[in-house]
Amino acid sequence: MASFNLFAGKILQIEGGYNDNRDWDENFLNGAFIGTKYGITPATLAHHLRRDITQADMVNLTKATALEIYEKEYWDRYRVSEFDSQDLAEIVADGIIQHGPGGNGDTGGVTMLQQTLNDLGEDLEVDGILGSLTVAA
Template sequence: MSQFDQIIDRVLAHEGGYVNDPRDPGGETQWGISKRSYPQLNIRALTRADAVEIYRRDFWQRVRGDELHKAFAFQALDAAVNHGIGNAVRWLQRAAGVADDGIIGPRTLAAVAQADPADLVLLFNAERLEFYAKLGTFDAFGRGWTRRVAGNLRYAAKDN
């Protein structure tokens, strides 16, 4: 079983099923896949299996999850899903102490490989929490977001 297959259920548990909350800038979503990002999809009819393949292709591969330490790979995937690839990559780069250009290249991968995975997880999630706190929708969704990060820190302790 691949690393992705071992952790995707965590992301799906965070994202849940069908949601169309008018307060959520993501709009209509199913399994965390949004109509805004995938306008061609019938979101209500999106299957779990289809969502998993979207996450594998459009998120896991773009954060180069197979090349990340297992204690950190889930963190990168979950943030990419929740905040977008660019934000997740820049936070990863800041946590690893390299220029945050939004591109995972050889320098970023080398820095990540040299970093202590536990330190990387902590620094990355600090970036994530600061981002959440700046959002105008924090009052509506902040409690759930901070619980998500708390759960992710618990996963990191198990994954290390």
């Protein structure tokens, strides 16, 4: 089974530190500039904290909290640990982090995986749900 701990350092390295690019829409929440840090968007941090957030909340986001979010909201939520291949698990997790899971006509990390598996001969519903059939395929 794939391990989040093996992925943790990689995702922080990929995502980097605080991003204060005002030309990037994801750095705003409800019209207020917040920025992102470690790849965590204002919407994701607000959801995790279950409250409105400020730019100071984002600036003060710790690596530990960012990793907690990645593990809970992406790795665990989408059952990525169920993959036997660590490499595949990390590719899928990164796809979900970057593009969402997909489904409802949206292209995301899970729908891209399902489409690829179907191209390789599987017969999966491309629904953005990382279920047992997708994991088995």
